[in-house]
Amino acid sequence: MAWVCLAVAGILEIVWAFAMKQSQGFTRIVPSLVTISTMVASFALLSVAMKSLPLGTAYTIWTGIGAVGAFLVGIAILGEPAGALRILAALLIVGGIVLMKLSSAG
Numbered sequence: 001m002a003w004v005c006l007a008v009a010g011i012l013e014i015v016w017a018f019a020m021k022q023s024q025g026f027t028r029i030v031p032s033l034v035t036i037s038t039m040v041a042s043f044a045l046l047s048v049a050m051k052s053l054p055l056g057t058a059y060t061i062w063t064g065i066g067a068v069g070a071f072l073v074g075i076a077i078l079g080e081p082a083g084a085l086r087i088l089a090a091l092l093i094v095g096g097i098v099l100m101k102l103s104s105a106g
Contacts, residue, residue: 002052009045010065012038017070021078057104064097 016038023031042062050058071090074080 002049002058005045006049006053006058006061007065009042009049010062010069012042012045013062013066014069014073016042017066018073018077054104057100060100061097064093064100068093068097 016035019031019034019038020026022028023035026032026035046058046062049062068090071086075082
């Protein structure tokens with residue numbers, strides 16, 4: 001169950017990062033409310049996951065999901081550049097997430 005909570009927390013991190021971008025510095029109400037609510041939910045689920053997962057594992061995977069997810073949303077939805085070095089960096093993050101999961105008990 002901790003891994004499911006962690007995965008959902010990571011997905012919510014992607015949502016709040018995108019919503020924060022859409023809020024234009026918290027000047028638009030709906031994206032601002034989405035940002036705050038998904039941020040709180042993401043932190044809450046991360047907290048639940050940390051009850052049974054090691055801190056380093058949970059936090060690394062949570063931030064990795066958020067970082068790579070926000071990167072992909074930036075490319076797919078916002079039209080941000082997808083240069084070779086940026087893609088390599090994202091792949092290295094994904095590799096780190098996989099290794100962290102494989103090295104963790106539970």
